[in-house]
Amino acid sequence: MKVYAIGGYNEVGKNMTAVEVDGEVVIFDMGYSMEKIVSMEDEERAASTEAMKEMGAIPNDRILEGKNVVGIVINHGHLDHCGAVPRLAEKYNCKIYATPYTLEVIKNLLDDEGKGYLKSRLYPMNANDTVELSKNLQLEFVHITHSIPQTVLSVLHTKEGTVVYANDYKLDDEPVLEKKPDYRRIKALGKEGVKLLISECVRVTEPSITPPESVAKHLVRYALNKAYDYEKSAVIITTFASHIARLKSIIEENKDKRKVVMVGRSLDNYVIPASQLGLINLRGVRVFGRKRGIKRTMKKVAEHPEEYLVVCTGNQGEENSVLWRMARKQYEFKIRKDDVVIFASETIPHPINRASKYMVIELLKEQGAKIIDDVHVSGHARREDHRELLKMLRPEYVIPSHGETERLASYASMALEEGYRIGDTVRILYNGAVTEIK
Numbered sequence: 001m002k003v004y005a006i007g008g009y010n011e012v013g014k015n016m017t018a019v020e021v022d023g024e025v026v027i028f029d030m031g032y033s034m035e036k037i038v039s040m041e042d043e044e045r046a047a048s049t050e051a052m053k054e055m056g057a058i059p060n061d062r063i064l065e066g067k068n069v070v071g072i073v074i075n076h077g078h079l080d081h082c083g084a085v086p087r088l089a090e091k092y093n094c095k096i097y098a099t100p101y102t103l104e105v106i107k108n109l110l111d112d113e114g115k116g117y118l119k120s121r122l123y124p125m126n127a128n129d130t131v132e133l134s135k136n137l138q139l140e141f142v143h144i145t146h147s148i149p150q151t152v153l154s155v156l157h158t159k160e161g162t163v164v165y166a167n168d169y170k171l172d173d174e175p176v177l178e179k180k181p182d183y184r185r186i187k188a189l190g191k192e193g194v195k196l197l198i199s200e201c202v203r204v205t206e207p208s209i210t211p212p213e214s215v216a217k218h219l220v221r222y223a224l225n226k227a228y229d230y231e232k233s234a235v236i237i238t239t240f241a242s243h244i245a246r247l248k249s250i251i252e253e254n255k256d257k258r259k260v261v262m263v264g265r266s267l268d269n270y271v272i273p274a275s276q277l278g279l280i281n282l283r284g285v286r287v288f289g290r291k292r293g294i295k296r297t298m299k300k301v302a303e304h305p306e307e308y309l310v311v312c313t314g315n316q317g318e319e320n321s322v323l324w325r326m327a328r329k330q331y332e333f334k335i336r337k338d339d340v341v342i343f344a345s346e347t348i349p350h351p352i353n354r355a356s357k358y359m360v361i362e363l364l365k366e367q368g369a370k371i372i373d374d375v376h377v378s379g380h381a382r383r384e385d386h387r388e389l390l391k392m393l394r395p396e397y398v399i400p401s402h403g404e405t406e407r408l409a410s411y412a413s414m415a416l417e418e419g420y421r422i423g424d425t426v427r428i429l430y431n432g433a434v435t436e437i438k
């Protein structure tokens with residue numbers, strides 16, 4: 001068995017790994033680099049696929065040239081796992097396997113990039129499903145928790161043993177949207193024997209365990225109650241558009257006190273499919289993704305700010321997001337003294353995000369807004385969660401992914417504590433590396 005580290009081994013982002021057994025290759029994830037894409041001008045984003053690879057915006061999959069790829073598996077709908085599908089999937093003549101919600105995200109991406117014809121290659125799979133990728137390869141999805149619905153562990157059964165791809169995940173025993181991780185199946189896999197675990201390591205440097213999403217729900221409740229003490233104030237809350245569990249908590253914790261409006265293109269993109277799949281109940285909630293609808297809504301909010309809870313895009317201070325525009329007074333609604341802006345998110349630790357969010361907050365504060373930040377818990381496993389998954393699966397080999405060397409090495413040091421040997425049973429790879437598992 002060979003493992004190709006293609007993207008996400010020199011950075012957090014642009015995930016792509018391939019596993020080859022007996023001349024057949026399965027690709028896990030095709031993500032892009034959020035920072036690279038966000039910092040690009042429009043004409044750069046229109047660059048050729050080869051140029052995008054050179055810029056480090058999407059994985060460089062040169063290493064797979066001429067290989068017999070029998071399946072592309074996308075673990076969940078975050079763009080650092082599926083954002084490069086429109087660019088890279090085309091040349092591989094195979095199906096793209098993912099859960100229904102992830103496929104909805106991919107469909108939007110394909111439409112945006114004029115690749116709608118690739119939709120015929122999408123193959124929906126639910127947790128608990130197993131499909132034959134070929135005579136010798138079976139793919140199984142196992143339910144796990146993360147910060148976007150329908151995230152799975154992808155399990156590849158091969159005649160050389162089982163590969164578990166766990167990128168991304170958290171072990172959330174109190175989720176607010178879906179069920180707990182499928183511990184029964186995870187432990188059973190461990191008993192049956194796992195050859196290789198490929199695991200994310202985004203937060204492995206943080207000790208302890210990641211708190212559950214129920215804690216974030218509590219924090220949302222607390223922040224909203226504080227905000228609603230200001231009866232005449234506008235209350236604005238922003239979070240990741242794909243974080244459907246968090247949005248559900250926001251709707252529930254509003255407790256019908258105010259009219260909930262969701263504004264912003266990406267909210268529309270992620271929330272509507274979630275509601276169509278029955279993942280979130282939008283009764284009484286209006287969602288506006290287009291400029292005109294947003295403008296009209298902000299006019300209504302300007303007339304009666306105390307009647308609304310405005311859920312908007314822009315939690316990272318992204319250019320042209322609704323919060324960015326609000327801070328720059330581009331709508332009829334203007335922030336007044338004692339209006340409250342809640343960030344149900346954290347700042348992604350990258351200079352671009354830090355700078356743009358800082359600017360937005362400063363502008364909002366200048367206009368008199370009260371800022372409540374960090375109403376959030378992470379969707380990534382911390383060190384002790386990683387140890388737990390490792391203990392349950394007991395793989396012969398483990399490869400950390402989704403991080404630069406520092407994170408990969410930190411994961412390896414945890415594995416070392418569990419009896420793995422660095423360079424042997426735990427491997428630290430870099431983009432473009434190939435390693436053989438015997």
Ligand SMILES: [Zn+2]
Nearest residue numbers: 076078146168
């Ligand atoms: Zn993710």
